[in-house]
Amino acid sequence: MIRDVDWGVAKLMPDVDRPRAWLLTVDGAPQSYVDLDDPTHLEFEYARRLAHVVDCAAAPGAPLDVLHLGGGGLSLPRYTAATRPGSRQDVVEADRGLLALVAEHLPLPGGCGVRVHGADARAWLESAPAASADVLVADVFGGSRVPAHLTSVEYARLAGRVLRPGGTYAANLADGAPFAFLRSQLATFGAVFAQVALIAEPGVLRGRRFGNAVLVASHAPIDTAALARRTAADVFPARVESGPSLRRFTGDAGTVRDEEAVESPEPPGGAFRVG
Numbered sequence: 001m002i003r004d005v006d007w008g009v010a011k012l013m014p015d016v017d018r019p020r021a022w023l024l025t026v027d028g029a030p031q032s033y034v035d036l037d038d039p040t041h042l043e044f045e046y047a048r049r050l051a052h053v054v055d056c057a058a059a060p061g062a063p064l065d066v067l068h069l070g071g072g073g074l075s076l077p078r079y080t081a082a083t084r085p086g087s088r089q090d091v092v093e094a095d096r097g098l099l100a101l102v103a104e105h106l107p108l109p110g111g112c113g114v115r116v117h118g119a120d121a122r123a124w125l126e127s128a129p130a131a132s133a134d135v136l137v138a139d140v141f142g143g144s145r146v147p148a149h150l151t152s153v154e155y156a157r158l159a160g161r162v163l164r165p166g167g168t169y170a171a172n173l174a175d176g177a178p179f180a181f182l183r184s185q186l187a188t189f190g191a192v193f194a195q196v197a198l199i200a201e202p203g204v205l206r207g208r209r210f211g212n213a214v215l216v217a218s219h220a221p222i223d224t225a226a227l228a229r230r231t232a233a234d235v236f237p238a239r240v241e242s243g244p245s246l247r248r249f250t251g252d253a254g255t256v257r258d259e260e261a262v263e264s265p266e267p268p269g270g271a272f273r274v275g
Contacts, residue, residue, distance in 0.1 A: 125155070
């Protein structure tokens, strides 16, 4: 019989509608949804939007070198391994207890090309080889907040150093009106990368609710048209902002340096908590 699995603040709960699918929460906040029988099934909207970025990073099926900061249940690495066989992926997760839970109950298939490392995300970036990744995905949350040391211009420069020319950075962020945090992140990455785009639901961008937004950055042109087609087709459609409209949204927000960096805001009323 399938039962809930607890590991400190991490918990796995089975999906009664899918025989081998699990919801992973950490400190009550949903972190990952994993279907062991169908790694291409991504339940969370933000995960699908990160996957759209990976989908648009190269020709369909072409292998990629991907660095994931933040592991969770390894949903996106599983998706990438299934849709782009032969990809080489490194996952960096600071919570070793969480890694042990996932390894025991949500094991990766053999030969999938995914290597998992217990380390701090920024410390890993500082020692990672330059120009070693085609895609860098940052999905790091301490509970429901992005750690401060992953929000500064110094961090953005580290990310840019690890990416190959033409590589793509994508980060899962969360904020609500008046978007002080999100605007500061757009300004910060816009100061480092030549191109920046944002994927979010229209209701979030209009300030109607607190929610996730995916920041995309690259030194090469971002195929925003391809991203827009994919995100518009989701069950919960999203909008892709870039160019003048994104500059208007960013406004006069300034870049963030290490000495003034703060973690992302606490979701109001436990917006992302379950159970």
